[in-house]
Amino acid sequence: MKAEIIAVGSELLLGQIVNTNARFLSSHLADMGINMYFHTVVGDNAARLLSAIEIAETRSNLIIFTGGLGPTKDDLTKETVAEHVNKKLVLDQDALNYIMEYFNRSGRTATENNRKQALVMEGATVLKNDHGMAPGMIFTSGERTYMLLPGPPKEMEPMFTAYAKPLLMEKLQLQDRIISKVLRFFGIGESQLETEIDDLIDAQTNPTIAPLASDGEVTLRITAKHQSSETAIRMIEETEKKILERAGEYLYGYDDTSLMEELAKLLKEKQLTIAAAESLTGGMFQKELTAVPGASSLLIGGVVCYSPQVKREILHVSQETIDTDGVVSAACAQQLAENVSKLMKTDIGISFTGVAGPEDLEGHPAGTVYVGIAIKGEPAKVELLNLAGNRTAIRKRTVKYGCYYLLKYLK
Template structure:
């Protein structure tokens, strides 16, 4: 079974957006053992879309479309495919109801062009859209399976996982189980990690080990195939042990987690509350923590102390500390962590002060960062970092280091 992904949208060809849909679908299909041999992007143009479909039919069994299901005149994916397959478009009653319900809920009048979104190709398996209006479709025709998804990732991704994946698995009657596990590492570079386990990567065929560098972290995906799920898991367990024997000190979690999710889990488990004083990160640590549902029981709150006066007046950093050491200093980080914990009545106080750049501050270059950590009655610790990169990556790395530092300290 070979698949091709066709993303439809002139905004992709103009470079206004990046084709994350092809990446997402490819990843899910790879995990299902389906080979993707081509991605195509084509604009909102019926003739060129039709040409792309004909090419795909010659080189793939499964043709997956994203985009062009919306209400506007540009949106012509299903119209073009219907014409190509010589099928009618019919109104899907359930989709129409859910579109009407949406407009009722938000209290807006439905403009006429929204009705178009409830049209589906005759004979489709209709995939509900739980996060938007246009439904998806699966249409098996002779030797091909055509699948249509809306373009917005927040609609396509849950639809793909919830409705399309089980339906495909079912159609293909996948026998061999393919299981993956992702190990996540922080504080080690991709090339160093790869060097440490090079012989394992080269030597293995089942499981395979695939390294990938992400934003400040490195992951290893271990994938095993076996007719028995249990046996596949055992293969993965064994390889994981080999890997962690060598680089376990940098390991922090499995699969779709993050340093912040691990921190949130750990805080919940230990029933600890936290407060943050954020200068250069400007609220990013707390924003990330509160993006996880249920953060209310962990995070008391915090102070974004961007201006030196706020450090002094609200967080009571001593005037002489700032005069003697500056705000970019271990001393300032220490007082910020201690004082925010006591101000917010939290078990843990964490502080971030430093230079996000591009300009230097107090004679210190961009990337100079101090993180203070106060945990209950333990003596306050301060970590100094020298980070590279631009303003955005310095801020992201600072938050990641703060999480990692807490994970190792609690």
């Protein structure tokens, strides 16, 4: 089974949008163990789309199209494919009903163009679009399977997950179950982690181990194939155990989580409230914690203490500390963490003070950061960070380190 994605849309070739659909589909197909050797992007042009289809047919037997299913005359994916494989487009009554209902609800009138969206390939299995007008479709012609999906990610992604993926697995009679697990690490570099598990990576066949680094984190994706899900899961567990024997202290979570989500989970579990005093991060820690739904029971509030005046007047950092140690100091971080916790009457106070750059501050280079953590009225512990990168990277990593240390202390 060789798959290929053809994304149709001039906006991709003009650089107006990025092809996130290819990433989404590729990662799902990789999990299913389907080989993907090419992506192609082509504009809203029938002749060039046709040439892309012909090339794809010489090298792939699963061809997935995204885009070009809209109502305008630029949208020509389904017309071009239909003509090429010599199939008729027929009206899908369910899709048409759905479109008409949508227009009735919104009080607008459907045009002939909108009715065009309800046309599907004769004999195709129709994929319902729960988030838009254009249905998707999957059909076979000769030895090849063709799948047509809408372009907008918010329509395509749920359609693929809910309808296309299960059908594809059935259609391809995938006998092996492919199961993946992602281990997420923080506080260890990619090369250091790879060195620790070098022999495991070299020896890998099934399960495979794929490392990936981004934004100061490293993940390892373990993927196992087996006819029995239970066996695949056991194979993953054995590999995971070997990895964690060597680098377990840096593991913070599994699969689609983040340091902040793990922190929110733990705070909820332990029923702890938190307040933050943020200088260089300017509110980023609280913004990310409040992005987790239900965070209102955890985060009481906080202070963005960008200026020394706010550190002194609202958070009562002593004048002596500001004069002697400066605001980029362990003493300042300690008082900020302790005092924001008192002010907001929370179990935990966390503080961030330091230099985001680009300029130095108080003689400290960009990346010098102190994180203070006060728990239940105890004196705050302070961690010193020396971070690399630009202003944005330093602020992001500061927040991640804050989560990381707080998770560590609470466990």
